[in-house]
Amino acid sequence: MIDPHEEVAPMQRMPPLVVHIVRQFSPSRGGLEDVVSNLCGQLMRQGWRVRVVTLDRLFRNPAVHLPASEMIGGIEVVRIPWRGSSRYPLAPAVLNHIADADLVHVHAIDFFYDFVALTRFMHRKPLLATTHGGFFHTPKYARLKTLWFHTATRLSGLAYDALIACSQSDAAMFRQIAGSRLRLIENGVDIEKYADASSSKPTRRLVTVGRFSDNKRLDRLLDVLADLRSRCSDWQLDIIGTPSDLSTDALRAMIDQRALFEAATIHVGVDEDEVREIFGRASLFISASEYEGFGLVAVEAMSAGLIPVLHHNAAYQALAARHRCIAVTDFARPAEGAAAIEAALARLQSNPLMRDEAKAAAGGYGWARVREAHMSLYRDVLQSRKPRTL
Template sequence: MKILHVVRQFSPSVGGLEDSVLSLARIQRDLLGLDARVLTLDRLFGETDRLPASDIVQGVPVRRIAWRGSSRYPLAPNVLRHLGDATIVHVHAIDFFFDFLAATRWLHRRTLVASTHGGFFHTRALGAIKAVWFQTLTRLSIRAYERIVACSYSDAQMFAPIAGRRLLTIENGINQQKFHAASAADPTRTLISFGRFARHKQIDLLFPLLARLRTSGDDWRLIVAGRPADQSEADLATAARAAGVTDAVRFVIAPSDEELKILFGQSSYYACLSQHEGFGLAAVEAQSAGLIPVLSDIVPFRRLADQTRIGIVRPAADLDAIAHDILALHDSGDAALRALRSHAIAESSRYDWNDVARRYTELYGAIYPASGRSPAHVPLDAVREGNPS
């Protein structure tokens, strides 16, 4: 079976969406006997340099195509030229690809599956427009898909009213070996944040949180690792300066996985006070490293804490309470903190990408015979390339 994963951003971009698609495609190729490939855009958002049109990432063939327009809704109608002989086209996230491949199914006749990855409600910006879009165009596009896979239970709640019987839930997993037990073996007073510098992540709240922690000792530190998105390093540095913690914050831009492991080895806590997450992949990866999570009180984080019985979960705005909980936990002693580290590592094993990939493969096998369509070759002149931005 030939699977084409279609996603707007992929390696070398860093984020939960990118990691999820890579893990799924890699395991499908290496362990499950599927010919899984990735189709993505040829530029990272916020950058001007084009990436190679063809690539191999951890054994997964990647094709990159031109696009134009906004990163909020990047236009790439030339996607139809690159469907090849895919048995199933698996679209990741709700964006142009999701809508366009639905609208043109009469032409390409591929079996379509989509994974939600949080939909497009990661920020409150344009909330009214997004709500109308979701209830109209997204609802209409869903009809072209054999299945809509919610990547989290919060996504399932969001999509249930418009997806109906097409909806099922397969929570994301993590690469169990990627950061396994990488955190500091002996407790430290260092928190780490890693991932995209995006406004909905509310990284800027970590600086006043750090200021509160440092009232009990100036050895508290914060590492902010990741890649700029709609916030820059300069934006975050300004926020750190405003909180008076510049000397206690270290920024690490676009670290590799090996560099992240080194940073984890200096840390005992993972902090994320995000407004919205589809699943919270980074929080699970942090637990696999043995980091104690400090999280905002949103549905996926609350569910994670309930399932794993570890971590601090508070409303993001209640920095005093969060700081109090961290200090109380740290004062419980080294033995207790080492036990929590071991518990975090053990509990993360329930989120295993091998099992997730197997469930997707079973889904493909169940829906393909039922699709009732044979793939059609799309002529090269069926859609115009357009002028990429």
């Protein structure tokens, strides 16, 4: 028999479950995947429960079906089937895996962003979305994309409790459709994995990192390398990444067409230790990417002490405005790009402390700040959705 006067301990409430929805995840590698993985790890260390829902096939290898569920680094990963184009993969089974969520966090503006918004009347979950550059990564179909952004993307956005812009350039873009519901939380960067990895002495060796895709404009990097070598044959370029809409064979053909087979080296699927080793031979990081949501890889390079020379897209210009060690140029003009690279090396040679300046600048993007900003927003959204008592 229960004593009515006995003090009863309160029931232990389970920590909130945040379901992160992202189109590609491990074993796929890239900036978006790294951000989601790091955010989940940070949240778990603070006691939150997390789940990642993603697609069951990688865009670069769609014939292979991945396991339906898996634990990766302590993260529960659920994979669902999809059909259609990799640009807008259709995967309605996502709803089967958010029923027990306290909050749903969608990463990137794609099918998931629209579908979870459209079906909110069914699942009734608090919703957040992070922009990750939207879908303006290339100038292709620019008018259609702009029309879609101001209609479908704006309409879907009304279902979200908040939209998170991961860069200053994204904030400027999405504020047009989200207004006061926009929150700026710039991407966190793992600044430890490549810390201080670059060559301690200035060298004519360049490195670039990223998917082999059209918007990264590796062709322009190779044109610039050819221009550099016409001035000094010592210049070398390491290209680190994984195939995407540009295959390794196609990239190798581009190198051969420019007679750069002795100057440009491709590294596919290398692990972090190998990346550190490659960074250890280089002094400059270069990127001709036409569009970036934030510029995460550039910040990782800075943490290694590499000096970035970047194409003048909006995200890179925003980074350069904050950090003197970054140079921006127009990689569409090989001579101009080559001159910017030579100037960056000359500055490093005359001022070796630039390397320390780059590392210090990267330190401001550590995950502690980003984690706290996300948790604060999560709590605000969850609190606002609690039933009010009289």
